[in-house]
Amino acid sequence: EKGNYRHFMAKEIHEQPEVISHTLASLVDMTSETVRLPSLPFDWKNLSRLTISACGTASFAGQVAKYWFERYARLPVEVDIASEFRYREAPLEKGGLSLFVSQSGETADTMAALRYCQENGQHTLAVVNVPTSTMSREADAMVRTLAGPEIGVASTKAFTCQLAVLACLAIGAGKARGTLTPEAEKELVRALIEAPRLMAEALRLDHEIEACARDLSKAKDVLYLGRGTSFPLALEGALKLKEISYIHAEGYAAGELKHGPIALIDESMPVVVIAPFDAIFEKTVSNMQEVAARGGRIILITDEEGAKAAALPGAKTIVMPAMPSVVSPLVYSVPIQLLAYHTAVLIGADVDQPRNLAKSVTVE
Numbered sequence: 558e559k560g561n562y563r564h565f566m567a568k569e570i571h572e573q574p575e576v577i578s579h580t581l582a583s584l585v586d587m588t589s590e591t592v593r594l595p596s597l598p599f600d601w602k603n604l605s606r607l608t609i610s611a612c613g614t615a616s617f618a619g620q621v622a623k624y625w626f627e628r629y630a631r632l633p634v635e636v637d638i639a640s641e642f643r644y645r646e647a648p649l650e651k652g653g654l655s656l657f658v659s660q661s662g663e664t665a666d667t668m669a670a671l672r673y674c675q676e677n678g679q680h681t682l683a684v685v686n687v688p689t690s691t692m693s694r695e696a697d698a699m700v701r702t703l704a705g706p707e708i709g710v711a712s713t714k715a716f717t718c719q720l721a722v723l724a725c726l727a728i729g730a731g732k733a734r735g736t737l738t739p740e741a742e743k744e745l746v747r748a749l750i751e752a753p754r755l756m757a758e759a760l761r762l763d764h765e766i767e768a769c770a771r772d773l774s775k776a777k778d779v780l781y782l783g784r785g786t787s788f789p790l791a792l793e794g795a796l797k798l799k800e801i802s803y804i805h806a807e808g809y810a811a812g813e814l815k816h817g818p819i820a821l822i823d824e825s826m827p828v829v830v831i832a833p834f835d836a837i838f839e840k841t842v843s844n845m846q847e848v849a850a851r852g853g854r855i856i857l858i859t860d861e862e863g864a865k866a867a868a869l870p871g872a873k874t875i876v877m878p879a880m881p882s883v884v885s886p887l888v889y890s891v892p893i894q895l896l897a898y899h900t901a902v903l904i905g906a907d908v909d910q911p912r913n914l915a916k917s918v919t920v921e
């Protein structure tokens with residue numbers, strides 16, 4: 558039931574600190590601050606490549622994971638949307654690992670990608686929320702996201718639980734491959750354990766975020782920009798807005814701005830910039846200045862340091878708590894989801910049952 562919330566989506570957004578805690582508790586040892594993965598039928602050390610396939614929001618979780626696996630486990634990753642992957646006849650080295658991410662575990666294209674990989678001699682690992690699903694049964698191994706039932710058609714808590722599981726897998730892979738020292742592992746795990754508290758803090762920014770949503774609710778088009786792991790978040794932010802508010806939105810890697818989309822910028826186009834104060838912050842800010850110089854209306858999601866350093870007078874800023882970069886994709890999901898949610902509510906759209914969409918896409 559919806560409890561005190563108007564919509565399942567709101568309830569599920571607010572459940573995130575709790576379900577992330579559960580999911581993390583199943584994969585990390587809180588006392589020793591180490592990752593504790595279930596036994597898997599392959600050895601991370603023997604892999605030369607990881608292939609990730611998924612659809613929609615789950616594919617953006619896969620895109621974030623690519624940065625993590627490459628950084629922490631030095632494992633080259635290819636991510637593709639399952640509807641493309643299944644038909645493009647990708648050559649796969651025998652004994653490789655293919656990973657599938659799915660809330661429902663029933664998505665037709667992702668299932669077909671899994672079967673293709675099995676036919677081509679891959680180990681298959683599924684990150685799934687519904688444990689009784691076809692994907693859980695057919696994959697060689699499964700790691701559960703403990704998000705609980707997700708009723709709202711727009712995925713929220715399942716997405717952040719996917720991120721939590723994928724972060725643990727990447728850290729576990731790094732440990733097994735010897736690319737992460739025990740100290741580095743501890744530091745990452747300690748950061749992840751903070752995610753629920755940081756998400757709860759982000760949830761308290763609800764009113765500020767709602768004020769920004771007023772701006773979005775009047776727009777025809779919205780651009781989302783981010784770099785690094787914030788790039789897939791920009792894609793996710795744009796998808797969330799499109800699917801529940803029916804406002805056209807696009808996510809771009811901030812560095813791609815000048816290769817085309819900058820031509821769209823004018824006073825009527827809000828630009829949401831996702832930029833925690835990290836190693837690539839300065840780069841994103843310079844892209845943001847290019848937007849400001851062309852009269853674009855900016856909504857900047859950053860932390861205190863970032864707000865100070867950006868010093869953009871015209872920008873609306875959502876000031877997040879400071880955090881280690883490994884948790885920022887989980888925590889920054891909260892304002893991204895709330896922005897879409899409040900925009901859709903302001904417009905009067907059916908948040909939990911957007912037109913034309915089904916919760917589980919079992920036909921291709």
Ligand code: F6R
Pocket residue numbers: 612613614615616658659660661662663664667710711712713796797800916917918
């Ligand atoms: C977006 C959304 C969809 C799903 C996609 C994959 O909010 O819900 O993009 O993420 O249809 O579904 P699963 O994860 O069930 O495979």
